[in-house]
Amino acid sequence: MAKKQFKAESKRLLDLMIHSIYTHKEIFLRELISNSSDAIDKLYYRALMENNTGFSREDFTITIELNKENRTLKISDNGIGMTKDELEQNLGTIAKSGSLAFKKDNEPKDEIDIIGQFGVGFYSAFMVSEKVSVISKAFGETVAYCWESTGADGYSIAECEKESNGTDIILTIKQNTEEEHYDEFLEPYRIKELIKRYSDYIRYPIHMMMEKHRLKEGSENEYEDYMELETLNSMVPIWKKNKSELKEEDYHTFYKEKFHDFINPAKVIHTSVEGVSTYNALLFIPEKAPFNYYTKDYEKGLQLYSSGVLIMEKCADLLPDYFSFVRGLVDSQDLSLNISREMLQHDRQLKAIASRLEKKIKSELQAMMNTEREKYDAFFESFGLQLKYGLYEGFGANKDTLKDLVLFYSSSEKKMVTLSEYVSRCKTEQKYIYYACGDTIERIDKLPQIELLKDKGYEVLYLTADIDEFALQVLHDFDDKEFKSVSSGDLELEESKEEKEAAQKQTEENKDLLDFMKETLGDKVSEVRLSQRLKTHPVCLTSGGDLSLEMEKVINALPNEQKIKADRVLEINAKHPILEALKESFSVDKEKAKTYTELLYSQALLIEGFTLEDPVAFSNAICSLIV
Numbered sequence: 158m159a160k161k162q163f164k165a166e167s168k169r170l171l172d173l174m175i176h177s178i179y180t181h182k183e184i185f186l187r188e189l190i191s192n193s194s195d196a197i198d199k200l201y202y203r204a205l206m207e208n209n210t211g212f213s214r215e216d217f218t219i220t221i222e223l224n225k226e227n228r229t230l231k232i233s234d235n236g237i238g239m240t241k242d243e244l245e246q247n248l249g250t251i252a253k254s255g256s257l258a259f260k261k262d263n264e265p266k267d268e269i270d271i272i273g274q275f276g277v278g279f280y281s282a283f284m285v286s287e288k289v290s291v292i293s294k295a296f297g298e299t300v301a302y303c304w305e306s307t308g309a310d311g312y313s314i315a316e317c318e319k320e321s322n323g324t325d326i327i328l329t330i331k332q333n334t335e336e337e338h339y340d341e342f343l344e345p346y347r348i349k350e351l352i353k354r355y356s357d358y359i360r361y362p363i364h365m366m367m368e369k370h371r372l373k374e375g376s377e378n379e380y381e382d383y384m385e386l387e388t389l390n391s392m393v394p395i396w397k398k399n400k401s402e403l404k405e406e407d408y409h410t411f412y413k414e415k416f417h418d419f420i421n422p423a424k425v426i427h428t429s430v431e432g433v434s435t436y437n438a439l440l441f442i443p444e445k446a447p448f449n450y451y452t453k454d455y456e457k458g459l460q461l462y463s464s465g466v467l468i469m470e471k472c473a474d475l476l477p478d479y480f481s482f483v484r485g486l487v488d489s490q491d492l493s494l495n496i497s498r499e500m501l502q503h504d505r506q507l508k509a510i511a512s513r514l515e516k517k518i519k520s521e522l523q524a525m526m527n528t529e530r531e532k533y534d535a536f537f538e539s540f541g542l543q544l545k546y547g548l549y550e551g552f553g554a555n556k557d558t559l560k561d562l563v564l565f566y567s568s569s570e571k572k573m574v575t576l577s578e579y580v581s582r583c584k585t586e587q588k589y590i591y592y593a594c595g596d597t598i599e600r601i602d603k604l605p606q607i608e609l610l611k612d613k614g615y616e617v618l619y620l621t622a623d624i625d626e627f628a629l630q631v632l633h634d635f636d637d638k639e640f641k642s643v644s645s646g647d648l649e650l651e652e653s654k655e656e657k658e659a660a661q662k663q664t665e666e667n668k669d670l671l672d673f674m675k676e677t678l679g680d681k682v683s684e685v686r687l688s689q690r691l692k693t694h695p696v697c698l699t700s701g702g703d704l705s706l707e708m709e710k711v712i713n714a715l716p717n718e719q720k721i722k723a724d725r726v727l728e729i730n731a732k733h734p735i736l737e738a739l740k741e742s743f744s745v746d747k748e749k750a751k752t753y754t755e756l757l758y759s760q761a762l763l764i765e766g767f768t769l770e771d772p773v774a775f776s777n778a779i780c781s782l783i784v
């Protein structure tokens with residue numbers, strides 16, 4: 158047989174496709190099986206167009222045969238086959254796609270679901286093969302032809318024998334090297350694994366002879382081997398079935414098997430969309446977060462299928478980071494794939510699908526919150542932190558999507574509540590949504606700063622996560638009410654004119670004492686003032702600027718060299734006996750007044766959860782007062 162040269166530009170182009178386009182050699186099997194499925198589709202479509210009732214889908218099959226001795230892997234189909242000219246055009250010209258041409262010649266395209274369009278997938282066979290033979294007999298023809306090639310040096314075509322229409326692709330697998338182990342592609346278990354992973358939902362059965370074991374007849378413990386033709390693929394994906402055909406346990410079983418979870422999902426989202434972007438999606442919201450969810454090792458993304466063929470294991474572009482906990486898959490035939498089908502063009506269809514999924518996930522979470530609150534609370538315990546990070550991300554760019562989904566602990570309700578629920582209970586005169594920060598609910602509940610608010614019957618949100626206050630600051634307000642920390646300089650609680658005048662007079666009367674205390678503490682505080690917010694506690698620290706005390710702790714805990722400091726204000730309870738003790742010591746023993754001041758400042762630091770700057774000095778000061 159005379160060897161012909163490829164009609165593409167050069168040997169370099171084929172080398173590029175074989176060695177650079179595909180990132181995993183195992184992809185060759187997906188590509189060749191997809192081509193076989195295309196060939197069957199073409200014949201089935203032709204039979205429909207010609208009203209040929211002699212065909213049904215059950216007549217078609219794809220068969221895999223392995224021969225370890227000859228190192229061959231054979232993929233056969235009983236599809237439309239190829240004539241000599243079609244072999245020349247489709248396989249002799251790199252990047253010539255018979256499937257794409259078929260679609261163009263048989264409009265409307267919406268009625269034809271052909272997987273391959275770029276004509277490159279076939280050449281992936283050369284990644285694992287030293288020789289590729291294609292034996293094909295076109296439907297309705299009497300002569301079969303064999304196309305054969307060892308790579309970029311060219312190919313040959315000659316007449317051959319084949320009983321029925323269809324195509325056999327025979328790969329002579331390469332020998333192992335130090336770097337590559339090609340024997341794996343001659344192992345039945347490996348082929349079965351790859352088909353299950355990439356081609357499980359090809360619509361035609363994929364058969365292969367598999368070695369089985371059974372108990373010998375008449376024996377109780379002796380087994381024998383035998384060969385059985387096994388169907389390796391599921392064919393009909395669960396997400397393309399009608400919801401009425403499926404039970405909850407069907408979804409749960411699929412989820413646990415597909416995504417290796419031991420617990421049923423908290424929520425199943427099964428949706429089918431037609432229009433500008435047509436796709437099926439089957440999404441799951443897990444019950445619990447994976448062990449590595451909040452680590453850098455966690456990889457988000459949905460499985461992406463094109464007409465039932467797995468294209469990408471984790472397509473990150475389909476999910477925003479704040480919904481990264483969602484697991485599942487999307488199947489669409491409308492995506493623009495690149496020539497290797499392993500990467501996506503970032504086009505409007507992908508963005509449109511991602512946008513629709515985002516809205517769907519939000520609406521399902523909202524529905525869970527409204528109708529299954531206990532389940533939502535459990536979900537939020539696992540993944541609420543991610544939603545709060547989403548609020549903060551991009552300087553609040555996603556706040557409209559997420560603000561109704563986040564929960565915070567309520568001082569009055571003693572449980573997690575939404576911002577809407579908080580606002581619905583606000584007092585008529587209330588200007589702000591008040592919040593307090595701390596390590597635990599118990600610790601926050603004992604903060605001196607919230608005494609007055611609780612006494613007046615105001616609800617306070619307790620923030621225990623590092624991200625909480627940053628998220629609220631970015632959110633800024635909710636339902637026209639701004640967020641205000643209980644440790645901010647002025648809570649702006651309504652006071653009578655008489656109360657304001659009395660407080661101002663008391664401050665003026667103790668100006669010298671307050672100045673003395675400020676001078677004693679130096680740059681540790683920006684101000685020392687009398688407090689009207691404290692009830693039973695003698696002292697507290699508040700923030701005089703935009704940076705809160707809690708933000709200072711969180712930021713300084715990060716691995717950075719430059720430390721920051723909030724604008725600290727030391728507040729003394731104007732109604733507490735400690736004020737009289739300070740006034741007396743200031744008038745008769747200023748050294749003792751200094752000791753009192755430093756102790757009160759240290760006390761305020763401890764209440765806020767700060768470490769003492771000088772524990773030894775604090776201990777000595779206490780001892781000096783005792784003796």
